[in-house]
Amino acid sequence: MTIDKLDAGARAILTANDRGGYTVPNGQVYPFQWNWDSAFVALGFDTYNRDRAWTEVETLFNAQWDDGFLPHIVFWQDDPGYFPGPSVWATGKTPVTSGITQPPVAATVVRKLWDSAIAASADDAYRLRLESLFDKLIAWHRWFRDYRDPDGRGVVVAMHPWETGRDNSPEWDAPGEPIDISGVGEYTRRDTGHLDAKMRPTKLEYDRYLALVQYGVAQGWDHAKITAGNPFKVADIGMSMILLRANRDLLHLAEYLGRGSEADELRQMIDTAEAGIGWLWDDAKHSWCSRDLLTGRSSGFITSASFLSFYAGLADPAKDAAMLAHLHRIGSKVEYLMPSLDPEDPGFQMIRYWRGPVWAVVNFMIGTGLAEAGFDAEAARVRHDTLALMERNGYYEAYSPVDGSGSGGDDFSWTAAIWLAWSADR
Ligand code: GLC
Numbered sequence: 001m002t003i004d005k006l007d008a009g010a011r012a013i014l015t016a017n018d019r020g021g022y023t024v025p026n027g028q029v030y031p032f033q034w035n036w037d038s039a040f041v042a043l044g045f046d047t048y049n050r051d052r053a054w055t056e057v058e059t060l061f062n063a064q065w066d067d068g069f070l071p072h073i074v075f076w077q078d079d080p081g082y083f084p085g086p087s088v089w090a091t092g093k094t095p096v097t098s099g100i101t102q103p104p105v106a107a108t109v110v111r112k113l114w115d116s117a118i119a120a121s122a123d124d125a126y127r128l129r130l131e132s133l134f135d136k137l138i139a140w141h142r143w144f145r146d147y148r149d150p151d152g153r154g155v156v157v158a159m160h161p162w163e164t165g166r167d168n169s170p171e172w173d174a175p176g177e178p179i180d181i182s183g184v185g186e187y188t189r190r191d192t193g194h195l196d197a198k199m200r201p202t203k204l205e206y207d208r209y210l211a212l213v214q215y216g217v218a219q220g221w222d223h224a225k226i227t228a229g230n231p232f233k234v235a236d237i238g239m240s241m242i243l244l245r246a247n248r249d250l251l252h253l254a255e256y257l258g259r260g261s262e263a264d265e266l267r268q269m270i271d272t273a274e275a276g277i278g279w280l281w282d283d284a285k286h287s288w289c290s291r292d293l294l295t296g297r298s299s300g301f302i303t304s305a306s307f308l309s310f311y312a313g314l315a316d317p318a319k320d321a322a323m324l325a326h327l328h329r330i331g332s333k334v335e336y337l338m339p340s341l342d343p344e345d346p347g348f349q350m351i352r353y354w355r356g357p358v359w360a361v362v363n364f365m366i367g368t369g370l371a372e373a374g375f376d377a378e379a380a381r382v383r384h385d386t387l388a389l390m391e392r393n394g395y396y397e398a399y400s401p402v403d404g405s406g407s408g409g410d411d412f413s414w415t416a417a418i419w420l421a422w423s424a425d426r
Contacts, residue, residue: 044417154276
């Protein structure tokens, strides 16, 4: 297929999934606004419709709670095609939202939108919009500091596997065991009505997801109570790296806008993260790994999120070398980088969601980080593999790293957006 056709196809997906001010990830499987999906989608829009790109992020932040929390789903309108819907979350907010968040990529995206506005001499027209988003972004980042890092370690502690955006990664298996699923009751999943169950999380995983939602409901979605007593607390390597990166980008914007006291606050958050993130290094695995806050145990799993250390700007030569060695080893085992789980792990499954498949948005962050760190060959491989998957198979939710086949839903918004954003500098 020609590049023009690929571009047109990607734009057509964003148009089809546009619900007016926000974009659904996929009309069937995910019919609402998702947090980090929208941020990545904005990067796609920015390649041809700047105003619409900003609107995507602004609409998401219109659902921000007073305490700075930004929900992982906004139910702007109900849809029976998804479970658990608004009545299960029962957060009592308007608009109705879920009660957990998602990886904070938005500040990094807003910085990119802003840089692109400057490059097009459109900054005057967008300055007020930037100022308004800046206030909302920093409120969200403070919320992470106050409610997602109970021990003040400079990491991000997920209170739900869905919060990590990597729903069924094996990193959550052992920490999920103590979750009491006895009161979950009967329910009907919708995801397996749309897609092959082999590509989706298991029943046990879903029971745990729902038990944690019910726990949040029982706490009235009071984030302080959840932070204190949640039965699942995992320092997620992905969100920890993503927030560190996002704080650096927000600091850049604070300096640009002359926001001195906020800049100091952000420097403090960055210092805390840089000082504390070493706790997530697993010496036995020679890798960055998520760690259970409640037991202190490392997951020991090398996942695609482990490779976000470059994106976080950690620049630690010994650890970088170890991660590059993993990248080369994994790259010799699979056709397409970066599988969501190390293919040498016994639990690797090439089409099951976050236990093997390649996700374009994670690759985009990994590739960006590698390029910034000067690892050009590795950056080029990750980018090339990602774009090749889309050229060959279209814009799937994820892909098998072994044979490149599409996994999950097709016509996926954030995959199409990454095509537009990442192939644009060809
Ligand atoms: C799945 C993914 C999550 C994504 C959502 C919508 O739950 O794991 O990362 O945000 O789908 O695409």
